[in-house]
Amino acid sequence: MKVGIAYDLPRWEEKNLIEEIKKEGHEPVPFYSKQAIFYSDKQVNLDADFFIQRNVSHSRALMTSFLIENQGYPVFNDHMTLIKCENKAFTTFILSRADIKTPRTAIAMDKEGAIAAATEIGYPIVMKPIEGSWGRMVAKAIDDDTLRSYMEYQEFTSMYYKSMYYVQEFVKKPDRDIRIFAIGDEAPVGIYRVNSKNWRTNTALGAKAEPLKIDPELRELALKVKEKIGGFFLGVDIFEDRERGYIIDEVNGVPEFKNTVRVTGFNVSKYLITKLSEWYKK
Missing domain, CATH: 3.30.470.20 (ATP-grasp fold, B domain)
Known part of the structure; x- marks a missing residue:
């Protein structure tokens, strides 16, 4: 079994996966995503039976999962799973509609909507970037003034969803x-x-x-x-x-x-x- 590892930064996890693949009698196929090139009119021989997605970058993970799948190789996790995971709005609303308990959350399309949502949910609230990890830019707002400051800061970042606001109850x-x-x-x-x-x-x-x-x-x-x-x-x-x-x-x-x-x-x-x-x- 040839096991592809799609990665952009070789962390402990990726090295350990390669080590365990060898121990189990399989062949690891490291795939360094930062140097990858895919063409729309050419098949790329990636020489693996399937791939494990391990890119740190959300955008690179999503894109390489899609492109590798497009070449006919299974990827774990596939690009549709990554879309539903890495976009917090998608995750929350999919699970909520499936009657799985999540914190009460609102997605507002402008600042005044975010203030209205925070007022209805009740302060303190948590404001999160719609895409992000490691707790970065996750902030607790205790009132309108604090929330406006956080929104202003988000507005001047390079985030893709910087003009949309993920407002969530603060769970005790x-x-x-x-x-x-x-x-x-x-x-x-x-x-x-x-x-x-x-x-x-x-x-x-x-x-x-x-x-x-x-x-x-x-x-x-x-x-x-x-x-x-x-x-x-x-x-x-x-x-x-x-x-x-x-x-x-x-x-x-x-x-x-x-x-x-x-x-x-x-x-x-x-x-x-x-x-x-x-x-x-x-």
């Missing part, structure tokens, strides 16, 4: 959130991400990973999210609300897992390769 969770990995037809491992110094619980912002025992409700929820979003390998981020229970925050289509392996000892790469091998044999 513990000093942590949950990351569950959905791989194939299972949710085999997860972690708590704990941050007592910042309400944002991204590990990129200092949160500490701690082991988590997945209960049946978490497993069922993660797999239900995967059913609605699609894909083969997802990182599902979950809040704990005292009154409503588990609430889906976001879904990552190219999840990092170094910290999960470190604190749980679970071999994510090996499990992913095993599940992909099962898929390939079918």
